[in-house]
Every structure is written in C-alpha cells, then in structure tokens.
Amino acid sequence: MKKSVLGIYDFLVAKDLLKHSPPLWWPNAGKFEVVVGAILTQNTTWKNVEKSLENLEGFLLLESFASLDELSLKQMIKPSGFYNQKAPRLLKLSYNIQNEFNTFEQFQKEVSRKWLIAQKGIGEESADAILCYACLRDEMVVDSYTKRLLKSFGIEFKKYAEYKAFLETELREKYPKKELFEIFAHFHGMIVEYNKKVKL
DNA sequence: GGCCAGGTGTAAA
C-alpha cells in the first residue's frame, strides 16, 4: 500500500493512463466553456454534460454565452440536470466575469480562488476545476473520484482543504514551479481515468 | 423501478 502521494502518483503513471487523452485532460482546457462544464457537471455524469454542451454550440464564448436569456439556457442545459438553479447561476457568473475582468483572458490571469468561491454555484471543487483547467493555474482538484481512490489506499480526511494539501504539498516540493500545472492537471486526469477503468 | 453521477446552498440543530 502506498501511503504517500508520490507513491500514488507513480502508481498511476505506471498504469499509463491518459494514453489516448490530451495532456491537459479536460476537453478544451484553457477555454471559457470549461467554466460552463465545471458547473454543469456538478453531481452529474459527463455524458449528460456533453449533451448540454452540444446544445450550447455557438454560445460557448463568454460574450455569446452572456447574451443568452435564462429560459433558452434552461432548455439547452436540461440534459445535465438541476437546470433551474444552474442556468441563473451560470448567467450571473458570466455577467460578473465581464463586469469584473472585462474579457475571459483577463479573468484567466487575474481571478482568485476567493473570488470564485464567492460566486453562487461555485464551491471549492468547482473553483479548483476552473482554476486548473480553465485558467491553467497550479491548483489540484479534489472530486469524488479522488476521494474514492485515496480511500482505496486507506487514506481519508474530513475536510476538502486536507485532501488538497495532501495531494499538492509533496508535489510542489518535488517539481519545479514551471511543471506544476501540468503535473496537477495530469494527476487529476489519471485519477478519473483510473476510476472509470477499475470502478472503485 | 431504484440508485447514482466529476456538488452547492440553505436551514436547522
């Protein structure tokens, strides 16, 4: 049993997950649509999110997304569930991004974790998913897959911050700052792919 | 038909 995160990381790397996936794992990493996907996938399978994203074709840039009316958006994101709350939250978020940062590119550079979590509909996990995969920052995502994997190694914590610290600390020490973002993105991607393959 | 999925906000103890 590997109890250190480095051991678990090496374990996954040895399995050669992500062989057929892009290095950044999340589809279209670095784009605004990752922000949308991060909220749509809350307690929802990615398959259902894909249906919604297809319906949103043509509205996946910040400016066009913010031009949608709530009723249309609800219809488009219906397949991914909780649409009555996700639609208004997504719209408000897109307005706030425009008002606060003007463009998505500026948002990528300047947004803080604190600002994200203050938005209605964004908790710790969604904030980290947005930071990591939309803004390309050095932040590790902790989702149910991650907790399941760690539990299979006999590792459990109470709080999100504890999981995050466990995952990040040793890797931050081991790898140079320049490589961290890719390490975290790759690590989280491997965790999800491993779950899908092994079904923990 | 029942259970669950790449969570979050709110209310009540």
Added chain:
DNA sequence: TTTACACATGGC
C-alpha cells in the same frame, strides 16, 4: 460547525 435536504436528468 456539523448534518440534512432539495435540486433533476439520463444510464444502468
């Protein structure tokens, strides 16, 4: 600070 519950569709 913790716990319980609503939110909703689609796949198995």
